[in-house]
Amino acid sequence: MAIADVKNWNIELEKKITDKWKVSELFKFDIKTKKKIYSIDTPPPYVNAPIHIGQAITYCYMDFFARYRRMKGFEVIFPLGLDRNGLPIEMAAEKAFGVSPFRDGRDKFIEACKKLLEQTSSETQDTFAKLGISFTSYKEGNHVGAVYKTDSPDYRKITQATFIELFRKGLIYEDNRINNWDPKLQTTIADSEIEYKDIPSTFNFVKWKVKETGEEIIIATTRPELICTCGMVIFNPTDKRYKHLEGKTAISPIFNKEIPIKSNKTADVEKGTGIVMMCSAGDLSDIQFFREQNLEPKIAINIDGTMNEHAGILEGLKVKDARNKIIELLKEKKLLSRQEQITHRTPISERSGAEIEFIQMPEFYLKQIEFKDDIRKIADKINFFPKEARKILDDWLDSIKIDWPISRRRFYATPIPLWISGELIAVGKSGEYYEPWKESPKKDFEVFKNGKKTGVVGDFKDLKWEGETRVLDTWMDSSISELIMLKYKTDDEFFKKSYPATLRPQGKEIIRTWLYYTLLRGYLETKKPCFKDVWINQHITDKQGYKMSKSKGNVVDPQKLLKLYGAEAIRLWASIEGDLSKQDLKCSEEKISAEVKTLNKIINVAKFVNLFEKPSRIKLTNLDKLFVDYIEDLTKRTDESYGNYDFYHPALELRRFLWEIFASHYIEIVKSRAYNQENKFSKEESNSARYTLHYLFERFLVLMYPIIPQITSVIADDKGINLLKEKFPAIVKTKYEFNLIEKIIEFNSNVWKDKKEKGISLRNEIEGIKIPKELKAFENDLISAHNLK
């Protein structure tokens, strides 16, 4: 394709290039490479919906990184993963096919999930290909950098293998604890899956009695249905109103239970009436309180969200109905002094939107509390871009209070490879994929009792084994993405050579999940930090600055922008709009369309430069040397910034170079010398101009290549340069004086202004202009460029 035949940069051109790139696997990883390896632990996008422009832009940034590192001589691993496990797929399958796992059975439900996954369009991959993302491969397989799926047996068996090892080491245990329970999805969830929402609720002021004095006390609560689980009534020790109640006994309304009254500084004098009922299922801090006070927790809510026998007359009712009923009862008995509407910050399940309940259930836990300091230490060895992002991780580490509950009572996820018989637990062997609910344990599987090995399955004849039906939290598989990428447990030699991974790029909102869990899991497997660098991106927002989200309905479809403006305009815009690791980027179509102009400018400049043959190296004139020095210096600064994941400042400067320095001034000045039709200049001088035109422009193409690889490589192709294989230019020391170029620009502007004011056409001659002293060295060029007399 010759650029001379092209009028404008357009999406038909792009299609030809990206189609070719996608099928030809140009960036295949060479397993025998002697080069240093640069590996990018790409976030695997969730496949239930096509990616939106915000996500798409983050992959453009990763592509900048990958292409730059290839130029710097690294063998790059930049895999495309597809995240297919977990609740979003299950919920979509329920909706699409009207199936229910509880009604239709596990096998049928899993089939429905698989069917949905097949139907899920390949639109995301198509978007990546059209954007020119240089993934190591667009094909599935076992080669390094191949497309991987988190629900494939190959992936799941590694997830299970890590589970098995951790279990055997005693780092995973089962415990019957109070957990965050999602009543809608019927599963336990982790703290990190909870979000808080302000929900209007009613503060009920309920009358209690004091046994010893018979006086009435009023306690405010949003959860009157939990009065039955109250274990203690507390007030603040500084609160004079209640001082006399210390050690006395409260009688709960309706239930008439005797409950001790004590002072405790967790009670807030300002809130409600200052006197509080402590229930064993309000939230996690209540649970902690019960532990500290050595109180026996009473759980009044069943796993299906109904009240149990502890709730007495409320038994069998759903939580909300129970609340209404008890309020009515209190009203009837005149035990409700008043009600107040408040907004209450309520824990909500991030996945289903249901209000979290706290319910006691046996679940598997992965130990994490005892590794917090180790994680802090390895995190200290990792470079964060930007530096500030480290704090988000630190804050999260500080707030981890319990081990990680890793079992889920769901279906489309990695099964837990265990079989149970009474107190005995049989464990699968690592290296196989297991679905225990439909398989039997093999004879040589190890058997554990209370965390200790007691033999193998074959030793216990005639025992009936039940396959574990629970599955793993999907973060258990996402958190080994870098291990999978580097062939952990499948190619030991390669893993040893390539671990730790070089870069984890990801969003700030999943630092406490994906990043933290990966650090933990990597540490448990290898005792090392699993990354050298972590690059944290902010958000792409809509025009108004709001974060894009499906629920808000403000998502922009990348396919639409690709059709209108093409990939190169989007990528150029993404680099020039701001530094995504430092600030949110507002997605504005106007700005993207403006970058199309720059692409056309590049084409036109290419056409002009190509009017002249590039002479072999010759002696440069003063002016040409000055501009060559300038771009050598710009090369150095660009290299430094790219190396620190900053593509923004170089992109700005390179664009300025193109428009303001190269096109508007350098070309205008040397045009006549390059043509040299009237032989005003020597052959040598003319060749110097021609050489420099090519040199500057080629360098521009090389430096811009990671950002806009299509247009730059097409133009470079015409010049016999393959940018996909091109090395980043060596850094040359210069004595470049920035000042002089600014002076020249100023001089040119003044002459143009002068001619305009005097009504002289730009090409006609003008009298009486003096060339400033410091520009004497460039006199000939300036006289000729402006036709000075």
Add this chain to the structure above:
RNA sequence: GGUCCUAUAGUCUAUCGGUAGAACACCUCGUUUACACCGAGGAAGGCAAGGUUCGACUCCUUGUAGGACCACCA
């Protein structure tokens, strides 16, 4: 409540303590051997109050506004 970030032209965004610079939009003029998706020119800007300094958009304090993260709200 805690921690942190940001505040510059109509919009968006730069700038080592020394004349505030682009882009988009707007206005005027122009067609010049690559480009009218162009060229030249123009109008238009530092949140507020203090402080440090010869000098502050830049550093400090406070306030105001917006945003982020964390914790908690019986």
